[in-house]
Amino acid sequence: xxxxxxxxxxxxxxxxxxxxxxxxxxEDAQDLVQETYLRAFRYRNRFTPGTNEKAWLFTIMxxxxxxxxxxxxxxEEPIDEPANDHYIYDQLRREGLPLHLMSPEQVIVxxxxxxxxxxxxxxxxxxxxxxVVLVDVEEFSYKEVAAIxxxxxxxxxxxxxxxxxxxxxxxxxxxxxxxSSRVAVGSS
Amino acid sequence: xxxxCDSTMDRLSLYLDRELSEPEMRQVRVHxxxxxxxxxxxxxxxxxxxxxRKECCTDDAPTRLREWxxxxxxxxxxxx
Numbered sequence: 001x002x003x004x005x006x007x008x009x010x011x012x013x014x015x016x017x018x019x020x021x022x023x024x025x026x027e028d029a030q031d032l033v034q035e036t037y038l039r040a041f042r043y044r045n046r047f048t049p050g051t052n053e054k055a056w057l058f059t060i061m062x063x064x065x066x067x068x069x070x071x072x073x074x075x076e077e078p079i080d081e082p083a084n085d086h087y088i089y090d091q092l093r094r095e096g097l098p099l100h101l102m103s104p105e106q107v108i109v110x111x112x113x114x115x116x117x118x119x120x121x122x123x124x125x126x127x128x129x130x131x132v133v134l135v136d137v138e139e140f141s142y143k144e145v146a147a148i149x150x151x152x153x154x155x156x157x158x159x160x161x162x163x164x165x166x167x168x169x170x171x172x173x174x175x176x177x178x179x180s181s182r183v184a185v186g187s188s
Numbered sequence: 189x190x191x192x193c194d195s196t197m198d199r200l201s202l203y204l205d206r207e208l209s210e211p212e213m214r215q216v217r218v219h220x221x222x223x224x225x226x227x228x229x230x231x232x233x234x235x236x237x238x239x240x241r242k243e244c245c246t247d248d249a250p251t252r253l254r255e256w257x258x259x260x261x262x263x264x265x266x267x268x
Contacts (some may be wrong), residue, residue, distance in 0.1 A: 005261050006259075006261040006262075008257075008261065009254075009257050009258060009261050012249045012253065012254055012257050013247075013248045013249050015249075016248070016249035016250075016253065017244055017245065017247040017248070017249075020247050021244065026250070030250065030252075030253050032239060033249070033253060033257075034253070034256065036225070037257050037260055038258075038260070041260055042245075054196075084197065085201060085233075086200075086229050086233055087224045088232065088236065089228075089229050089232040089233070092232075099228055099232075100224060100225075100228060103231075104228075104231045104232045104235035104236075105235055107232075108235055108236065108239060113236070113239065114239050114242075114243055116244035117239060117240055117244065118243060118244060121240065121244070132240070133244070136237050136240045136241060137204060137240060137241050137245070139241070141205075141207065142205065142207055151256065157201075159202065160201065167240070168236065171236075
């Protein structure tokens with residue numbers, strides 16, 4: 001039993017990078033990860049060895065994070081389901097690019113969509129941001145995300161759908177801005 | 189846009205996230221291979237998903253935090 005906790009160590013990078021997306025600040029992220037491990041340590045007897053320890057740690061962390069945020073409650077954005085979540089593809093096509101001849105990697109690099117992924121993600125409203133981070137970065141299944149956040153699978157899917165579209169729209173808008181102003185904003 | 193295209197587009201995210209049953213995964217895969225416009229949309233979505241993960245995975249935990257967690261794990265006092 002006592003050896004089990006040491007297995008939790010290996011998730012420190014995953015917890016930290018996600019904490020960073022949630023809190024946006026390195027010192028707050030570190031604090032949140034410490035709180036997560038302290039709680040996990042305290043309740044380690046409740047963890048069933050052999051089950052998903054990463055999901056367990058993320059459940060603790062997202063709960064801890066939500067408790068912190070209680071004083072400034074997050075208001076869910078109005079639900080307007082977009083038709084699809086491939087915003088960038090549609091915009092590129094609208095420009096009349098011969099996309100069938102181009103590799104996505106090349107287009108994405110050339111247009112600088114990678115430059116501000118973290119900022120675009122951190123700009124998303126929290127409910128969507130949590131789901132996008134858990135699915136796209138941490139690669140949890142919808143079912144795991146539903147359990148971690150205590151929401152329905154349908155809610156996971158709708159937040160993911162809206163979150164991805166909103167993320168692509170932000171990446172598109174950032175990449176469209178002239179270079180000079182992007183540098184000025186980024187370095188502030 | 190054929191009916192196949194519509195049903196593929198409806199399930200594109202589920203396919204990307206491997207959330208479909210095996211037969212459905214196969215169905216979508218077959219259509220994406222057959223239909224370049226749908227295949228291209230998928231390629232873009234897949235690439236953007238990879239990009240998000242790649243960019244975010246550059247943040248490793250600071251050494252101090254890592255050490256702190258290691259110490260916590262090492263002091264585990266549960267010995268029956």
